[in-house]
Amino acid sequence: MSTYKAPLADIRFALFDVIGAEAEFARLGFADATRDVLDAVLDEAARFTETVLAPLNATGDREGCTLDRATGDVTTPTGFKAAYAQFVDGGWPSLTSPVEFGGQAMPHTVGFPLKEMIDAANLAWGNFPLLSHGATEALLHHGExxxxxxxxxxxxxxxxxxxxxxxxxxxxxxxxxxxxxxxxxxxxxxxxxxxxxxxxxxxxxxxxxxxxxxxxxxxxxxxxxxxxxxxxxxxxxxxxxxxxxxxxxxxxxxxxxxxxxxxxxxxxxxxxxxxxxxxxxxxxxLMAMFTMMNSARLGVGLQGLGLSDRALQNALRCARDRLQGRALSGATEPQKPADPIIVHPDVRRMLLTCKALVEGGRVMGYHAGVQLDIAQASPDAAERERADALVGFLTPIVKACLTEWSVECTYHALQCFGGHGYIAEWGMEQLARDARITTLYEGTTGIQALDLLGRKVMQLQGAGLKAFLAMVDDFCREHADDASVAEFIGPLRERASQWQALTRDIVQRASADPDELGAAAHDYLMYSGYVVLAYWWARSVAASEASSQSADFKAGKRETARFYFARLLPRAGAHADAIAASASTLMTLPSGAFDA
Missing domain, CATH: 2.40.110.20 (Butyryl-CoA Dehydrogenase, subunit A; domain 2)
Known part of the structure; x- marks a missing residue:
């Protein structure tokens, strides 16, 4: 049976140690967003999602919704309506909305971990309040x-x-x-x-x-x-x-x-x-609807993150408990008939892939939330403009990469269960099925890729890309003599430089042949995602070493970052090679010859 425990320790690390959200909120004038208030919000969100929503996840999958064709009325699965009533009673719908309309006016960023927890606990239920936030934003900015x-x-x-x-x-x-x-x-x-x-x-x-x-x-x-x-x-x-x-x-x-x-x-x-x-x-x-759509796209990215985290939790538990085979280097638990499968390198490959994509992706997603808050609340007009460009640039990356990675993570997690992962009672196949939709709705990965390259880079002259590259450059300079992250600085600088070169090359080629833009878009998007994640992993290591976290926590961040830079960041190179191939490799074959 699939279970869920909100990852509060890593959520707090991402928010407060890596991003510095508490100081950002104070600087932006969110007087009520103090650490004690935020901790209470996170604790209560964890209680609600773990005890109310998570137990209904399998129920919703089995029952589905039912339609009365005579009336057009839809009935939700058992327990969904009561859970929604508790959601409303807890004041959760109003968390980040303006006070003048009954909201609590908390920073948008505070809603991101809530969204992650809801979708990890019960993605289908989370879809019912999902678009209310976007509707609120559209009416707030465009309504009479x-x-x-x-x-x-x-x-x-x-x-x-x-x-x-x-x-x-x-x-x-x-x-x-x-x-x-x-x-x-x-x-x-x-x-x-x-x-x-x-x-x-x-x-x-x-x-x-x-x-x-x-x-x-x-x-x-x-x-x-x-x-x-x-x-x-x-x-x-x-x-x-x-x-x-x-x-x-x-x-x-x-x-x-x-x-x-x-x-x-x-x-x-x-x-x-x-x-x-x-x-x-x-x-x-269409312009008014994009206010709503961009909110939904970030929300769907968090859906991918939540599903990935739940899948990892269950796979990790299985890998520690399930006995099968012996470690290649010799038995680790000779008193038992076999070793737990977590000793096997391939199982560790799958678990570390999930851990790297989940924990790095969490910081990447939450950072986009901070940019939303800066864009709306900063007293400095230039800073607001920069943050708006940055969140616009990051939105297709967050949406596409966190959802594409959720497909990978849920399948890796299912694989850790072996044949049991294919059986419904364990709940892993539901996570894999649920994850698949996240790459489709609110704009497919291809649509996100065209938005990133065609609009955010070419039409807007790369304002968001320049802002992010400046962040990378600042980090590398500030930590040039920091031994704790020295091994990551060189590869990060190299990929950032390659990112700029790839961008210039695509723009030049697309000016002569528009198909070059479409041919490069997907690989450019994924390349961007892997470099953004490399930045956040380097920053995560620096933040953990400077924090009061335990030695085990610090080792976990450091070794996962090493795994990421050694085994996942090289994927960016394959995407760069694909980008270098001309559009002719895609467009030369006549459409009628595909089945020849």
Missing amino acids: DWQREVFLKPLVDGRWTGTMCLTEPHCGSDLGLLKTRAEPQSDGTYSIHGTKIFITAGEHDLTENIVHLVLARLPDAPAGSRGISLFVVPKFQVARDGAVGQRNALRCGSLEHKMGIHGSATCVMNFDGAQAYLVGQPHKG
Whole structure:
């Protein structure tokens, strides 16, 4: 049976020792985000996720959600509704939201370990409140005053949840193809007609109302992505004074039957003249939706992190307990019939791979959260601009790499169980199935790669990349004489220099052949992720050596960093070699010849 224990020691190390979050929060004016408050938040988050959510993970996978086709109502698995009520009673939905709408105004970063714990404990359940934060951000930044007043308060306190309705049956990521239409009404509202698919938490029984943020076209909309507007469409109609009325003209037409996350309602939503309000300016909906989408992308990255950590915990327990074979160098426990499998080099390879990707990935993800807080709260305009560029640059890396690594980690962890990993009762195959979706929704890895290279590097002239490389350079100079990290400084500098050279080469080649950008994008993304992780592993070793952590903890960080630099960072070299290959290696074969 799969179990979960929140990794509080490493979460605290990542937040306070490596990133220095406590000092950052004080500098940014978050007066209530003191260490004692943060410790209490982490402790209570661990209690809730371990004792309330984790026991429901297998239940949700077995039962799934059910749809009443006559009414369009969706019932969540046993225990999900009661768990959500406890979530609301604990004040968790309001943790990082503004005070004026009922929030606690804690830093965004504080929500990151909470999100990690929730998704490690029960990813399917975590999908129901996932998009409420993004909906809150979209309305906060783009909504009218009355919309913020009416919709944000119940979203913030958790009485309502939010969704993001983008995809349609005929269009996936190419939203310029969408056909859902919005017809203006005489009372200033709009009537929405169309079908949206893959809508996470589009219908459920957890809350009083569901707030759908829907992309649609106005009658005078220009073609393509420039003609998309954003609308707020509640499940139950809501007047401008906040009064809730009758059921709106929308319903769940079907639930998708999925490979994983069975306890999460993935809905086909039909809008048949549903009453809606325009959010932001006409034909500017895509920009408003990206406020929500970027929040969701970081959240999905944390989903990958949580699944990887839970998988590692269970694999490590199995490796210590399961007896099979003898150590090649001689029996380590001769009094037993066999040694625990953790003595075998290949098992250690899998466990150390997971440990390196999880612990390094945790710091990488949390650091992006800190940049969100700096971008919103710093009194210095230049610092806000720099942090905004940096978090924009890091978002596709965090989303894509933490989710791609979650597929690798959950499969390594399953492998440690041998044949038992394939058996449902151990819970490892559920983690592997659940992890697979994280590389797909909120933008596939390919979409993240194009966003990173095409937009964040080329269109924005690499502002975020320059900021991150400056961090690397500062660290290397500050620790040039630090014996504890001396072995990592040279390789880190070398990869950072290669990163710059690869970027220049791709930009030059793409100016002559646009296909070069698409051909290099995936490898460039993964290269970037491995170099970012190398930086955080070097910083983690420096932070651990300077801390009051135990000798075992310090040794764990140091040896895992050595493993990472020796066995995982070289993957960046393979990606660099692939980038050097021209687009012709992908584009020369005619499409009709693939099956020849």
